[in-house]
Amino acid sequence: MVDAEPAVVPAVESTADAIATMEIRGAATIADAAAAALATQAEESRVETPAAFRRGLRAAARTLYETRPTAVSLPNALRYVLRGADGDTVGELRASTIDRAESFRRDLEHARETLGGIGANRLRDGDVVLTHCHSTDALACVEAALEDGTALEAIVKETRPRKQGHITAAQLREWGVPVTLIVDGAARRYLDAADHVLVGADSIAADGSVINKIGTSGLAVTARERGVPVMVAAQTIKLHPDTLTGHTVAIETRDEREVLSDEERASLRSSDAPDGSAGEPGSEGGLTVENPAFDVTPPRYVDAIVTERGQFPPESIVTLMRELFGDTTDEPWAE
Numbered sequence: 001m002v003d004a005e006p007a008v009v010p011a012v013e014s015t016a017d018a019i020a021t022m023e024i025r026g027a028a029t030i031a032d033a034a035a036a037a038l039a040t041q042a043e044e045s046r047v048e049t050p051a052a053f054r055r056g057l058r059a060a061a062r063t064l065y066e067t068r069p070t071a072v073s074l075p076n077a078l079r080y081v082l083r084g085a086d087g088d089t090v091g092e093l094r095a096s097t098i099d100r101a102e103s104f105r106r107d108l109e110h111a112r113e114t115l116g117g118i119g120a121n122r123l124r125d126g127d128v129v130l131t132h133c134h135s136t137d138a139l140a141c142v143e144a145a146l147e148d149g150t151a152l153e154a155i156v157k158e159t160r161p162r163k164q165g166h167i168t169a170a171q172l173r174e175w176g177v178p179v180t181l182i183v184d185g186a187a188r189r190y191l192d193a194a195d196h197v198l199v200g201a202d203s204i205a206a207d208g209s210v211i212n213k214i215g216t217s218g219l220a221v222t223a224r225e226r227g228v229p230v231m232v233a234a235q236t237i238k239l240h241p242d243t244l245t246g247h248t249v250a251i252e253t254r255d256e257r258e259v260l261s262d263e264e265r266a267s268l269r270s271s272d273a274p275d276g277s278a279g280e281p282g283s284e285g286g287l288t289v290e291n292p293a294f295d296v297t298p299p300r301y302v303d304a305i306v307t308e309r310g311q312f313p314p315e316s317i318v319t320l321m322r323e324l325f326g327d328t329t330d331e332p333w334a335e
């Protein structure tokens, strides 16, 4: 008997929605949620044949894969879990998939802690870190330093348009770190007061380029000009294996309403219209809004990439990438 096209279970659809709408966000958190969703797919799938089970798992992975394009931790997580789905019966496949997802999630947690300890070694008592966006890997370094008794202060960029800097500020304050919150445009002025720029990454390319929240590259260039070292905290699931063979990393473009709300746009229309009337949608002459969510920082502006395997100058990250991922980057979720 051939099963009908296997359904993606509702929990996978809702995780995918939550990632796409950024209720679940940040590269490591996205990877963790995707692995958990695949485990749920395995648990709740009611198909009766191994082939249908595998098709369902691939469909679930595709649904998750299509949510956001830039954080490579997502495909890396999906690939890792799918490769571990093993067995000749639905029961065996179910158990191995769940095991694999759980071990991925445990490793992720463990890697963050290890990375934090390594990153903490770069931070000295009384140092001021300047942050951009919200990164659990970057914060792990601060947390580990605080646990060692290192006193730190932070200058936190709010990070337009979605202001994830506020999440960073809240976390740091909860840990008792004094925080100065600044608008993005104030970064250069405050770099003189900073000892480190500390950011995370969504992807690291084979040449050591760092892909992270839009604004990271400008910050890194300015930090170099001011002589402030740039430290990137990124677990190895942020290494982008496709870049070993020359692929570039897709930069997500988000809804322009994150930059200019419908209300703001409507007010532009009415003020543009000669008779003061509301004007037609799309009639805001000469205005284009663009909203790229990430940018690429060239390796020459990065001082260290801190991973759970140690800290590396960006140019040498390719060796680690080869060791961990090899040259093969299949897409096991493809039909």
Ligand SMILES: O=C(COP(=O)(O)O)[C@H](O)[C@H](O)COP(=O)(O)O
Pocket (backbone or CB within 6 Å): 025, 026, 027, 028, 029, 071, 132, 133, 134, 135, 136, 137, 138, 164, 199, 200, 201, 202, 212, 213, 233, 293
């Ligand atoms: O750019 C962002 C988040 O962007 P968004 O809010 O658009 O997802 C973070 O710096 C990285 O994802 C690393 O985060 P982590 O260290 O937690 O993986």
